[in-house]
Amino acid sequence: MERLALIIEDEPKLADIFSLALMPDFEVKVVNDGQSALNILADIAPAIILLDLHLPRVSGTDILRHIKADERLKQSRIIITTADALMAEDLRDQADIVLLKPISVNQLNQLANRLCIDLLGDV
Numbered sequence: 001m002e003r004l005a006l007i008i009e010d011e012p013k014l015a016d017i018f019s020l021a022l023m024p025d026f027e028v029k030v031v032n033d034g035q036s037a038l039n040i041l042a043d044i045a046p047a048i049i050l051l052d053l054h055l056p057r058v059s060g061t062d063i064l065r066h067i068k069a070d071e072r073l074k075q076s077r078i079i080i081t082t083a084d085a086l087m088a089e090d091l092r093d094q095a096d097i098v099l100l101k102p103i104s105v106n107q108l109n110q111l112a113n114r115l116c117i118d119l120l121g122d123v
Helices: 012-022 033-042 060-069 085-094 103-119
Strands: 003-008 027-031 050-051 075-082 097-098
Touching: 003 012, 003 033, 003 060, 012 027, 012 050, 012 085, 012 103, 027 033, 033 060, 050 060, 050 103, 060 075, 075 085, 075 103, 085 097
Parallel strands: 003 027, 003 050, 050 075, 075 097
Antiparallel strands: none
């Protein structure tokens, strides 16, 4: 598994900010809706998946269920990003990290790197 981060975020400005936060250390792919996320997850197994919960076409919770059911994605680390504190609390045990928006760029970079080191070792 390489240091690939998949950002699933429908807000273009946030997707850009998250990309900038991860690009120094990860190859980054961005998708803007749930169906596109499912399509790309059929082909790749990213080290990090940054998942917004409120997405068009397929919800983030449905994508999360798909990730958890797919054996190829068992090693992927999931960071949920949401402004919905209640939903975040409900899903806390299904993700590696749950971050409430707004999210610090430095915090995101450091957490993603820490998760990746836990997964891949220091690469």
